[in-house]
Structure formats: structure tokens, C-alpha cells
Amino acid sequence: MVETADIVVVGGGCIGASIALHLAQNHAGKIVLLEQKELANGASGKGIGIIRTHYTHPALAELAYLSQQRFHNFKELYGGYDSGFHPCGYFVLVGESDVATLKSVVQMHQSMNIKVDLIDLPQVQARVPHLNLDDVAAVAYEPHSGYGSPPQTTLAFAQRAADLGVEVLTQTPVKDIELDAAGKIHGVVTTKGAIATRTVVDCVGPWARKFTQNLGLEFPVNPVVEHVVVVERPVEFSQNHPVVSDLVNLCYSRSDPQQPYTRIGNSDPKYHPQFMLPDADDFHGQIYPQITEELHLKLIQRYPILEKGKVVEKYSGIWGVTPDYQPIIDRLEHIPGLYCAVGFSGHGYKLSPIIGEVMSQFILGDRTSIDKLNLFRFRRFQENDLVVSPVSYGQAKGLR
Numbered sequence: 001m002v003e004t005a006d007i008v009v010v011g012g013g014c015i016g017a018s019i020a021l022h023l024a025q026n027h028a029g030k031i032v033l034l035e036q037k038e039l040a041n042g043a044s045g046k047g048i049g050i051i052r053t054h055y056t057h058p059a060l061a062e063l064a065y066l067s068q069q070r071f072h073n074f075k076e077l078y079g080g081y082d083s084g085f086h087p088c089g090y091f092v093l094v095g096e097s098d099v100a101t102l103k104s105v106v107q108m109h110q111s112m113n114i115k116v117d118l119i120d121l122p123q124v125q126a127r128v129p130h131l132n133l134d135d136v137a138a139v140a141y142e143p144h145s146g147y148g149s150p151p152q153t154t155l156a157f158a159q160r161a162a163d164l165g166v167e168v169l170t171q172t173p174v175k176d177i178e179l180d181a182a183g184k185i186h187g188v189v190t191t192k193g194a195i196a197t198r199t200v201v202d203c204v205g206p207w208a209r210k211f212t213q214n215l216g217l218e219f220p221v222n223p224v225v226e227h228v229v230v231v232e233r234p235v236e237f238s239q240n241h242p243v244v245s246d247l248v249n250l251c252y253s254r255s256d257p258q259q260p261y262t263r264i265g266n267s268d269p270k271y272h273p274q275f276m277l278p279d280a281d282d283f284h285g286q287i288y289p290q291i292t293e294e295l296h297l298k299l300i301q302r303y304p305i306l307e308k309g310k311v312v313e314k315y316s317g318i319w320g321v322t323p324d325y326q327p328i329i330d331r332l333e334h335i336p337g338l339y340c341a342v343g344f345s346g347h348g349y350k351l352s353p354i355i356g357e358v359m360s361q362f363i364l365g366d367r368t369s370i371d372k373l374n375l376f377r378f379r380r381f382q383e384n385d386l387v388v389s390p391v392s393y394g395q396a397k398g399l400r
């Protein structure tokens, strides 16, 4: 194992792998990426992988838009590796009470050159005849959005990073961050030995609270269990369908690329306190049957034909959730040399290419990226200045 590095990135999810790769692309010196288990061991191993730009906050919409462009050009940008991206299109469905918000978000996105339109219900029905639109009042459509594979994308980032000279070490948990007498980063201690470095990037996702606790630095990131139900579509509904964000029933769904499967996940924030774990290490793939049954029913409500479908899988992952559902991306002033990009809640996969790019510029001292990331600063929680969108959906709130 290396004994010194210019920059050590901790956490081999899509965020850590993307940051390590972009640092290497920017010739940032000797970079090491350390993962406690295997790559994509955390949220990135289980994500549904929706890539969309529909955010009520313009800064998030912009980041999502820039990221989406990078998913479209993934192979050209990242050494020919494939992210598993399928730009199959994306619908946002809302009920009567959210129509005004949907319209204002679409208008805002169009002013930012994002390709999105309000689309008539008959057009939606023609595109997906099996979709039940009885309780839907308006729909927005993003033709360039879709879904990708978070584990495949994470591996692609890490492989490209390794090609460019990054030392990628799995099964190497970081046990401690060492400081010098002046309180500056001096190195990391792993189970396989120590690495001297002046710069550490904390990308440990749902493990964030625990990771820096012994430095007296407590991240407000809660590990939350997130469920997915997979249903096999009957032969009458064998064709793939676009991604659907269902803001009436607070769930999201997409089809699979190879098999006639549809996966559904929860976007009802009322469940998050119930599914919160004290520690990310308490996650062992546990499932709360109440929510998987509810998700299955929501899927049938939206696609009545799926009553004939078979449930082929139920599983869960964890994500790291902050009080405003937005990430913490910063340089920690009181521990010189420590950077963080954690707490991505349900947004981390789609944002991973642009976060890698902007974060690497930030670490290398680029002023424009500092301004871009100020919204996500660590101190916003102490300052009581959480990220708040100019408009918000009735129930989905910060998740959009």
C-alpha cells in the first residue's frame, strides 16, 4: 500500500469514485480512493438510478441538467466506460393541488434551456396506454431523462480513475484521521496501514455522522432505509415505459432494460423518521413489510394491469439524509485539509458526474465552483439557513 498521497478520497460510492476520477483528470497528483468493503457497497449499490432534472430549486436543476449532459456523453468523457444510461424519457405526474407548482417549475427549467414540456393527458395515455391517469391533473415530460445503473457507473468512474493512476483500494476501511499539532490533516489510518496526506475528501455517504465523530465533527446525516419492489409485467405490457415520478401517490418507478420488470421506490417523506437507523452499520438489508406492500399497491393503482404481474423481488438500501434533503459539500474550515461531499439523500446518483467535476475544481482552488457550492455548506445548519426552494410540492417537499 502507498505510504503518502496528495489527496485521499474516503468512500467508494458514486460520489467518491467520481471525485477521485475528476481529480485525476485535473492532474491533482497522487490520489488514493479508499473503500471499506467493495465499490458501491452503500447507497450506490442499491439505487434505482433515475436521472432527471426536475428540481424545484434552480441550483439543483442546473446541477442535474449539467450532470444529465455528462451521462449522455459518458463514454466520450470517461474513457469508453458505460454507465448503463437509458434515456427513455421521464414523466412527472401531479394532482390538482400541485398544478401551479408544476407549471412554474417547467417555466423555470425552460428558461434554463432544459428540455421539458407540459404534455396533454391524451398524449401521455397514447404513449403508455396502461397508465391510469384518473387522479392526475397535469404532466411534465423530459425527453432526455431516464435511468442508469448506479453500481455500473460507480465501477466505471473507479476503473477510469485507476486507468489515470488513482490507487483504488477496497477492503480498506479508514479507522482514523490524524491531525498534526496545528490541527491540520496529517494522514489517515486504515486497517492495512497509515497514509500520510494533507488532504482528505470525506465521501462516506450514510456513514458520515460516525466517520468524523472522534474529531468532534458531527454531520447531520441520518441513515435511512429505502425500499424497492420489483414486479414482472404481464405479456400485454411487455414494452418498456418511461420513468414516472408520481407526485400524487409519492413514489417513482421505472422499467428494466433487459427484462419486463418495473421497479418502484418510495418518495413519501413521512416514512423517513420510521426507517431511520442510529448507525449505517445497523443496516443489514432489512425490509419493513408495511412499506413494500404499500408500494406494490401504489404500482397497481398507477398501472392496474400490474395486478396480473408477479412480485419478483423486494429489497432495501440506505441513503444518508440531511434535515433539508440536500447534500453537504464543503471544505471544513476548522480542520484544514478536510473536504466533504456527503448526505446526498435521493439525489446522489444523478448528480455524481457534475459533483465530481465541481468538487475537484473546488479542492484545486477554483473560485467559480466555490460560489456554486456555497448553498450546500456545512454551516447552513448552525446558521439556520437550510436550502429552501422558491416553490414546493404539497407533500413531496424537499425530495423534489
Ligand SMILES: Cc1cc2nc3c(=O)[nH]c(=O)nc-3n(C[C@H](O)[C@H](O)[C@H](O)COP(=O)(O)OP(=O)(O)OC[C@H]3O[C@@H](n4cnc5c(N)ncnc54)[C@H](O)[C@@H]3O)c2cc1C
Residues within 6 Å of the ligand: 010, 011, 012, 013, 014, 015, 016, 034, 035, 036, 037, 038, 039, 040, 041, 042, 043, 044, 045, 046, 047, 048, 049, 050, 051, 150, 172, 173, 174, 175, 203, 204, 205, 206, 207, 211, 226, 227, 228, 265, 316, 317, 318, 319, 341, 342, 343, 344, 345, 346, 347, 348, 349, 350, 351
Ligand atoms: C433504493 C434507493 C433508490 C435510490 N434512487 C435514486 C435515484 O433514482 N436517483 C438518484 O440520483 N439517487 C438515488 N438514490 C440515492 C443515491 O443512490 C445516493 O444519493 C448515492 O448513491 C450516494 O452516493 P455516495 O457515494 O455519497 O454514498 P454511498 O454509495 O453510500 O457510498 C459511501 C461509501 O463509503 C464507504 N465507507 C463508509 N465508511 C468508510 C470508511 N470508514 N472507510 C472507507 N470507506 C467507507 C461505504 O462502504 C460506501 O461504499 C437511491 C438510493 C437508494 C438506496
